[in-house]
Amino acid sequence: MKPTAEAQLQFLQHIQRLFEEGGFVATYKYALLMSLAELAVEAGETYEELPLPLIAIAEKFAEVYWPQTVPYISGAADTLPAVLSQNLGKQASVINGLAELRAQGASTIGQAKQLASWPQVVRKIAATVSDMPVQHLQHLGGALVPFLYDYPHPRGAVVLKPGVAFMLRTFHPLIQQLSRAGWVRHVRENQRNADVIGHADELESFMFGAPRNTLDDVARLLSRLQSRKCFYCGHTITGPADVDHFIPWSKYPRDLAHNFVLAHPACNQQKSDMLAAERHLDHWLERNGREGDTLTGELPAFLADVSCSIRVAHWAYQQGVVTGAAGWVMKAQTEHITDRCVQAINACLR
Numbered sequence: 019m020k021p022t023a024e025a026q027l028q029f030l031q032h033i034q035r036l037f038e039e040g041g042f043v044a045t046y047k048y049a050l051l052m053s054l055a056e057l058a059v060e061a062g063e064t065y066e067e068l069p070l071p072l073i074a075i076a077e078k079f080a081e082v083y084w085p086q087t088v089p090y091i092s093g094a095a096d097t098l099p100a101v102l103s104q105n106l107g108k109q110a111s112v113i114n115g116l117a118e119l120r121a122q123g124a125s126t127i128g129q130a131k132q133l134a135s136w137p138q139v140v141r142k143i144a145a146t147v148s149d150m151p152v153q154h155l156q157h158l159g160g161a162l163v164p165f166l167y168d169y170p171h172p173r174g175a176v177v178l179k180p181g182v183a184f185m186l187r188t189f190h191p192l193i194q195q196l197s198r199a200g201w202v203r204h205v206r207e208n209q210r211n212a213d214v215i216g217h218a219d220e221l222e223s224f225m226f227g228a229p230r231n232t233l234d235d236v237a238r239l240l241s242r243l244q245s246r247k248c249f250y251c252g253h254t255i256t257g258p259a260d261v262d263h264f265i266p267w268s269k270y271p272r273d274l275a276h277n278f279v280l281a282h283p284a285c286n287q288q289k290s291d292m293l294a295a296e297r298h299l300d301h302w303l304e305r306n307g308r309e310g311d312t313l314t315g316e317l318p319a320f321l322a323d324v325s326c327s328i329r330v331a332h333w334a335y336q337q338g339v340v341t342g343a344a345g346w347v348m349k350a351q352t353e354h355i356t357d358r359c360v361q362a363i364n365a366c367l368r
């Protein structure tokens with residue numbers, strides 16, 4: 019039976035209390051609410067109770083946290099890039115589990131799911147989810163108010179009460195907004211992040227992947243700087259050109275002015291999510307040494323700090339060495355990323 023208007027109002031009041039009265043020592047509760055709401059949407063409309071396997075909730079968790087497992091690099095002076103702290107105490111274990119998958123070479127969550135260790139990481143996340151946020155989410159003002167599901171829950175699944183899935187679907191946009199806002203506030207106010215964030219300019223778009231900035235101005239500028247030649251193959255670009263993220267977007271999803279290069283769409287596509295080979299890296303470091311100030315001056319809409327971009331490159335190539343990543347040379351040709359790349363970057367950081 020469809021929940022009455024009164025039941026829906028009461029549900030919203032509980033949600034509101036959850037944000038006001040729930041204790042948030044970590045960001046897990048926000049992730050849990052977002053995950054429950056998304057799973058309710060994906061389940062299709064039902065007024066009945068809805069069992070959600072802990073493994074499915076854990077996979078949602080992994081997706082939600084994935085973009086936040088790379089270092090956040092602020093545009094503010096006197097900040098140091100680091101992975102954001104998701105807990106008032108030591109780093110949230112979910113982040114550490116996902117970081118292991120990144121260390122094994124996964125750049126995207128899709129690649130992470132292909133790794134042999136994925137099921138094990140998800141099982142660990144499921145155990146954490148059951149112990150921590152599932153247990154504590156419904157503590158409002160110190161008392162357990164089980165309005166979403168009963169706790170303890172049956173083995174292996176959280177069972178949404180009748181009508182709850184329907185209301186999570188109905189109020190999904192509201193719940194997402196409240197969760198995101200609360201989450202951003204939590205991360206921003208966490209003292210452990212003070213040296214990382216500085217003023218929190220692009221924090222929300224970093225955490226949740228807002229639409230990418232328009233790249234038209236970048237294309238015009240790079241076309242001039244590169245004399246309309248492809249950054250990678252050096253041939254003239256006659257047709258449309260692509261603005262490529264030199265350090266791939268999948269590895270570092272932020273628009274840094276000095277990370278842009280202009281390339282043939284074909285070259286860009288072949289490079290795909292790979293790091294560029296050593297010869298391209300040398301070219302990029304040289305370009306930024308020569309044109310760094312021009313890029314900073316003419317691309318004010320983007321985070322424009324050349325040493326920041328070089329620090330990101332250092333992080334990415336160092337990871338590449340550790341994971342034995344392939345560097346893209348041209349067409350289908352690749353070579354291993356070696357420590358020489360890291361040394362070349364180090365020379366520019368000095």
Ligand SMILES: [Zn+2]
Nearest residue numbers: 248251282285
């Ligand atoms: Zn090309």
